[in-house]
Amino acid sequence: MEPSQLNFRHRINGENLIIAVVQDHNTGEVLMVAYMNQEAVEKTLKTGLAHYWSTSRKKIWLKGESSGHLQKLISVKLDCDLDTMLLQVEQEGGVCHEGYYSCFFRDMSLEEGHEVKIVGDKVFEPQKIYGDK
């Protein structure tokens, strides 16, 4: 199957996209979610490193290009309607710009009030990686 056969049905700011869900291939932990256009899929498959489409900056980005926290592709799964790709990766460092291993570092209680607690592992200091803003 060629990347062009995927279903880029998620149209955001004029770009046709699929959703990418990223999972740690060893532990199954879900790390992040991002969008990909066709070129991002092609670059990901060609290089073996995850590339995404930034809907705010309107450009392709290599995950880890500034932090060094690259995502090495181990395997790819496709969903039934071909509009979402599951990337199973080996994650360098941590995935979240806030310094956590996963972007899903907060638990939301199911009880009334829905208290939110940090439950994830902080693995780096953002200002050491990205500098002061």
Next chain:
Amino acid sequence: MEPSQLNFRHRINGENLIIAVVQDHNTGEVLMVAYMNQEAVEKTLKTGLAHYWSTSRKKIWLKGESSGHLQKLISVKLDCDLDTMLLQVEQEGGVCHEGYYSCFFRDMSLEEGHEVKIVGDKVFEPQKIYGDK
């Protein structure tokens, strides 16, 4: 935190949405991805059963309403920018309308040609659940 404080930034067909990633709470297997509007989040938290927003039918749906394959909410994680929710669930039957336990039942090879193979478990016969179309 109230559902209204989430970042419904994914605007599709005039509706403001977050992305929901659904994971088997026991095995960590990723099962499906869907969108939720604020009402779908509220109904999910209130009932403990996953509800989504259908971008094609433009209505809320209770996952499993026709198949009986409900998703019982065990825990919820939020991502760093609050525009994606990870639902960790106990899945009745199978999640995919094609009869597989997960919608991500196909593996895409990383080799040239990107051969696609079915690797998921088929757990029910769609026509027995949904009838002939």
